[in-house]
Amino acid sequence: MVRPRIVPRDFYLDAPDVVARGLLGKLLVRRYESGPHTKPQRLAGRIVEVEAYFGVDDPAAHTFAGKTARNAVLFGPPGFAYVYFIYGMYFCLNISCEPDGKPGGVLLRALEPVEGLDTMARLRGLDSTAKPRLLTSGPGRLCQALGVVRDTHNGIDVTRLRSGLHVEDDGFVPEEIAVSTRVGIRKAADRPLRFAIAGNRFVSR
DNA sequence: GGAGCGATGTCCT
DNA sequence: GGACATCGCTCCG
Numbered sequence: 315m316v317r318p319r320i321v322p323r324d325f326y327l328d329a330p331d332v333v334a335r336g337l338l339g340k341l342l343v344r345r346y347e348s349g350p351h352t353k354p355q356r357l358a359g360r361i362v363e364v365e366a367y368f369g370v371d372d373p374a375a376h377t378f379a380g381k382t383a384r385n386a387v388l389f390g391p392p393g394f395a396y397v398y399f400i401y402g403m404y405f406c407l408n409i410s411c412e413p414d415g416k417p418g419g420v421l422l423r424a425l426e427p428v429e430g431l432d433t434m435a436r437l438r439g440l441d442s443t444a445k446p447r448l449l450t451s452g453p454g455r456l457c458q459a460l461g462v463v464r465d466t467h468n469g470i471d472v473t474r475l476r477s478g479l480h481v482e483d484d485g486f487v488p489e490e491i492a493v494s495t496r497v498g499i500r501k502a503a504d505r506p507l508r509f510a511i512a513g514n515r516f517v518s519r
Numbered sequence: 520g521g522a523g524c525g526a527t528g529t530c531c532t
Numbered sequence: 533g534g535a536c537a538t539c540g541c542t543c544c545g
Binding site: 379383400403 | 527
């Protein structure tokens, strides 16, 4: 392992499938403050499952029908969080990629929890003895475990420490990447754009 | 352990 | 009005 370093904006300039593969093994880190007088805590998980969404020629992408108020972040510069509300209950987190003006993003689907598991369990409404797998295996679950919500996090820069949500590289490199089709979509459901660390227990489903 | 299904808010057709 | 990049519960094997 290397001294952890924040993943720079250049990393996110590439096409969604390239960025998606590259994100596997990186750490998603949240600086979480439970109250005004408590000191911030690090919540961190290793990214083990992602999906790529192309901007224009991908019918499954939120950006397929053009720019709207909701998806504007995906049309902006790379390295920003796109958080949206789904099924009336959950949030999902993407990171924008491609140059400014060209839409594209990567959905984070599962983490292997690394730091702050107790707090993650509490935020998920689970007992601290709950199986770690229930904390962050799934796009809605990982947002809940890290306290990621749209009001606070949509549009923030994940290449800045002060954002409170960033991605860092500690040198971990996955041995093998498993490729499959994306989960939970109807359109373009046959495209091989889901990537996961092969054999990792924290991959969803 | 897996299929089926209801909950529930926001956005665009 | 319908679809939705989900989850957790029930029921069945």
